[in-house]
Each structure stands twice: as C-alpha cells, then as structure tokens.
Amino acid sequence: DVKVTQSSRYLVKRTGEKVFLECVQDMDHENMFWYRQDPGLGLRLIYFSYDVKMKEKGDIPEGYSVSREKKERFSLILESASTNQTSMYLCASRGPRAPVAEAFFGQGTRLTVV
Amino acid sequence: QQQVKQSPQSLIVQKGGISIINCAYENTAFDYFPWYQQFPGKGPALLIAIRPDVSEKKEGRFTISFNKSAKQFSLHIMDSQPGDSATYFCAASTWSTLGRLYFGRGTQLTVWP
Numbered sequence: 001d002v003k004v005t006q007s008s009r010y011l012v013k014r015t016g017e018k019v020f021l022e023c024v025q026d027m028d029h030e031n032m033f034w035y036r037q038d039p040g041l042g043l044r045l046i047y048f049s050y051d052v053k054m055k056e057k058g059d060i061p062e063g064y065s066v067s068r069e070k071k072e073r074f075s076l077i078l079e080s081a082s083t084n085q086t087s088m089y090l091c092a093s094r095g096p097r098a099p100v101a102e103a104f105f106g107q108g109t110r111l112t113v114v
Numbered sequence: 115q116q117q118v119k120q121s122p123q124s125l126i127v128q129k130g131g132i133s134i135i136n137c138a139y140e141n142t143a144f145d146y147f148p149w150y151q152q153f154p155g156k157g158p159a160l161l162i163a164i165r166p167d168v169s170e171k172k173e174g175r176f177t178i179s180f181n182k183s184a185k186q187f188s189l190h191i192m193d194s195q196p197g198d199s200a201t202y203f204c205a206a207s208t209w210s211t212l213g214r215l216y217f218g219r220g221t222q223l224t225v226w227p
Contacts, residue, residue, distance in 0.1 A: 004157070031213035040123065042219035043158070043203060050212045058214075090157055094213050100146050100165070103215055105157030 003027075006091050006106035013113050019078040021109050023091030029104075031094040032074035034058075034066065036087040037108070043090065049074055081113045117141060118206050120218025127225050133191040135221045137204035140185065144206040148215070149178065149189050152201045161202070162189070194225045 007022035025032065033048040035058075045058030047066040055066050063085060067075045074093075078085055089109045095101040120137045127133045137147075148163035164171045164178040164187065171178045177190040191198055201222050205215040 033214070040219070042120075043217045045214065048212070048214055056212060056214075092157070094215075100163070101213070102148070102160045102163075103150075105159065107155070107157050 004091055004093050004104050004106040006089075006109050008109050009107065011109055011111045013078075013081050013111065015082060015113055017078075017081045017113075019081045019111070019113075021076040021078075021089055021091075021111070023074045023076070023093075023106055024072050025074075025093035025104070026072065027093065027095065027104070028071065029093040029095045030071075031101075032068065033092040033094070033103070034064075034074065034076045035090045035092065036060070037090055038087050046076065078111075081111075083113050085111065086113045087111060116219070117216035118204060118218045120204050120221060122221060123219065124222045125224070127191075127194045127223065129194065129196060129225055129227050131194050131225075133189075133194045133198070133223055133225070135189045135202055135204070135223070136186065137188065137218050138184075138186045139206050139216075141206070141208070141216075142185070143208045143210060144216075145209070146207050147178070147180065147187050148205050149176075150203040150205065150217075152203065152220075154200075158201075158203055191223075194223075196225045196227050199223055199225050 034046045035043040049068040091106040094103045150158035151161040152158040180187045204218040
C-alpha cells in the first residue's frame with residue numbers, strides 16, 4: 001500500500017515565522033507535488049518535483065519554496081508566513097508510469113497563520 | 115488560465131438518483147483523465163480513470179463518459195448513496211507535463227437519504 005505521510009495534521013504559526021511542511025512517501029515515486037486547497041478554488045499546485053533536487057513552479061509559487069534532497073521526502077517552506085497562507089496543504093506522489101500513474105495524496109496539513 | 119473546467123460547483127441529489135458532473139478541457143495533448151474522490155478530513159483518492167481511446171468506462175455504479183471531439187468528459191454516479199457524499203475532482207495529464215495532473219475546481223456532492 002502506497003503511503004504518503006505529512007508530518008502534521010494541524011499547525012498554528014505566527015505571522016512572519018518560517019514554516020516547514022514535510023512529506024514522505026514510501027513507494028520510490030519520482031514525482032511529488034504540493035497543493036493548497038481552499039473552498040471554491042479546488043486544488044492549486046504550488047510546486048512539484050520530478051526528481052531529486054529538481055523542482056518546477058506550479059500555479060501559485062509566490063511566498064513558497066521547496067526542497068527535495070532525498071527521493072522520498074519533499075518539503076514545502078513558507079519563508080515568512082502570512083495570514084493569506086492559512087489553508088489546507090496536500091502533498092501527493094506519483095509513479096514513473098505518468099501520465100497514467102495514480103497520484104497518492106497525504107491526509108493534509110491544516111495550517112493556520114495568526 | 116484553467117486547463118480543466120468543472121461544473122457544477124455543488125450538487126444535491128436524492129438517494130437513488132443519478133449524479134452527473136461535467137468537465138471540459140482545451141489541451142488536445144491530454145491523454146489521461148482521472149476522477150478523484152475526497153471525503154472530509156482526507157486527501158483525494160483515485161476513483162476511476164479513462165484514456166481517450168475509449169468513449170466510456172464503467173466501474174460499479176461509477177461511469178466516465180468521454181467525448182473526444184467535444185473535449186468533454188463526465189462522471190455519472192448511478193443509484194447515488196449518502197456514502198457517495200464527497201468532493202469530486204476531474205483531472206487531466208499528458209507525457210509532456212512532467213507527471214503533473216491538472217485538476218478541475220471540484221464538485222461538492224450531497225446525497226440526501
């Protein structure tokens with residue numbers, strides 16, 4: 001069973017803090033993704049990575065950065081958290097048979113910035 | 115610009131009825147069209163998917179209809195049940211997108227008992 005694990009289910013941070021969201025997958029997938037989910041806006045792609053140390057901007061990368069030092073781990077970094085980054089963050093991984101490979105999602109991290 | 119457009123945003127169906135969610139795309143290079151189902155507090159999970167070489171795929175009560183010429187595809191849920199109440203996302207991808215899926219904005223389905 002593929003498992004995508006996000007380090008926290010709930011997180012509360014203060015404005016201006018540097019925030020790290022961690023994601024680990026156990027199926028040796030090449031592709032990993034970070035989305036944020038907001039009501040009425042669906043799943044918006046922040047960044048994705050198709051290999052170790054490789055990254056591509058998604059649709060809303062401003063205010064975020066990512067790190068992929070190992071194949072199984074993909075980190076999302078909020079350099080200076082702001083209240084408009086309060087959201088649900090979802091990590092996903094996808095295997096090498098893209099585009100037909102299934103994407104597996106973590107359970108999400110609900111981040112509140114106060 | 116949104117690559118995949120999904121409608122309706124919300125849908126209320128009576129138990130036993132048919133739920134229909136529609137999606138449209140522009141990029142003719144897309145060659146994989148999955149639907150994901152998300153329950154509250156959970157991440158989305160793959161429900162059913164189709165390739166453009168077939169016009170319909172059925173798995174139990176769930177059917178994808180695909181119209182390549184119209185660049186549209188839809189999810190039909192037959193005999194809808196309260197347990198089907200969830201958010202549904204359509205998506206599309208192709209080899210050139212580095213594994214990226216383009217998602218619709220989602221449809222919140224509520225099935226009344």
